[in-house]
Amino acid sequence: MGWTEVLTTAEMRALETAAMASGAVMGLELMERAGTAVAGAIRLRWPKAGRVTVLCGPGNNGGDGYVVARQLAQAGWRVRVLGMDNTPGPDAAAMKRRWAEMGGIEPLTAAALGSDLSDLVVDAIFGTGMTRPLDREMALVSRWMGGWTPARAVTPPPIVAVDAVSGLCLDSGAWLGGERGDPGGNLPRAALTVTFHAPKVGHLLELGPVLGGELVVADIGLKTTSFRDAEGQIWSERTLAVMDPPRHLQQDRGQPLLGKRAGSHKFDHGHALIVAGTAGQGGAARLSARAALRVGAGLVTLAPPADAMAEHSGPPDALMRRAVDDAAALSRLLGDDRLRAVCLGPGCGTERAAALLEPLLASRRPAVLDADALTALAGHPAIFEGLHGGCVLTPHMGEFRRLFPDLAARLDTPRPRSPAQESAQTVALQTWRQALADMRGPLYSRLDAAREAAARSGAVVLLKGPDTVIAAPDGQARIHSAFDVPWLATAGAGDVLAGIIAGLLARGLPPLEAVATGAFLHAAAARRFGPGLIADDLPEQLPGVFRDLGL
Ligand SMILES: NC(=O)C1=CN([C@@H]2O[C@H](COP(=O)(O)OP(=O)(O)OC[C@H]3O[C@@H](n4cnc5c(N)ncnc54)[C@H](O)[C@@H]3O)[C@@H](O)[C@H]2O)[C@@H](O)CC1
């Protein structure tokens, strides 16, 4: 499967609870499997047994650590364990006792680590239970893992994180207690993170991919536990991420999703209208139009005002042109229902965008609203009210901030857990709904923000970034993390993305699928070109991307 389910920490806890409640598995068994998976991943990558230091926290993450210690010792590693006194969970305490029969446990302090000479460090301090910033001592331990000691900077040994680098919020990918978006000095960077059952949201957003290194998702036998609530409903607020991109594009219930059928007509692939702006601003819309053509829309029409038409006379010749001067002209044009999708915003000018938004929204046509259209929406609440489920908003963080200032502000400020939420964690969870309503991550995430924005606007929202987040009004979401293509951050790349999505909407993809597929194709085009990319190169890479996908 190309799309992988991604869980919040609350969903993971609820899944574990459901599995145990069904009698399918016991907590101790899960912990043994989790620790075994980590030890196995280590032995695969470091086949020669060496010296390892395992840092064990107070909860089940620490419990996993004691299992890792035991298994590596049995495999011939020289194991040093540093742990905490307080291990209240019965499973973790049991694993700690089993390790204590084999070796010692030193107190987990930065001073104890100062002289450590191991080849590898296993970070099993905190995992999905991480709810607040590290205390002073653990912050020092964390800085040691990041290569800092009071005396000097050292090169730390490779770090293997159990579930996450301790300190990372697995719901948001932010560093708990740190400045949002700032990787800061001396944050530990793992060579390998082994997580269980499914990736967590925080592995894919913000600092998650930066600090986590290679991500291995280990099966611990929870796959048969269905993702349903107590009433038997499949939970609909699903988050999926592209982990294994190519395959999901090929088949959709047996039909080729992007391939074209032999004998089809150009109108079978839809007609996209790309609105352009006044003279001097046309490049952006032309990039969008070229992308819509390359992604396979049957017809693409560029619509500048009449006095800017001359500027748009150049290639590609496949592009049609039609002057649209005002709202009335757009209304008339949209009377042709073969025009299946519209792109409004790139190089459009805010005033023109505001004027054209009204007839566009009234037509209920699928539409990508980008750039100047987003600025226009932010300035006209009455127009914003007209957004509908066929609309796609593609803001970068600055535009998102203008459209949803309160949501952006919540992303800036760490939201502490309320005492009620903290205690809810200790209560046995009975239903998915209860679990998910009671518990949210300690930090508000980009996923939370995109979901709320989608629910509020009634449109599909794509929040741009190297960790692109996409949310639909019904709560479904997609994450497209593409930290490997930093050269995609180039002028005009957003215009191309808007055009790709418009082209896919014209081809009849439902909005959420058009947006998720568009984000994937956009990154794949950039990846295929490599460094040195300019936005003009992106549409030209799409045929190669399609060939690579076997379409
Ligand atoms: N949920 C599951 O299905 C499974 C969980 N397992 C492991 O269990 C872990 C989660 O275990 P826990 O829920 O016990 O949580 P953790 O082991 O992540 O954290 C332990 C406890 O530390 C406390 N804490 C949080 N932030 C702190 C801070 N800054 N300073 C001091 N204390 C802090 C919390 O009260 C938390 O319960 C996962 O990350 C994973 O490693 C695995 O054993 C396998 C299955």
Ligand SMILES: [K+]
């Ligand atoms: K950890």
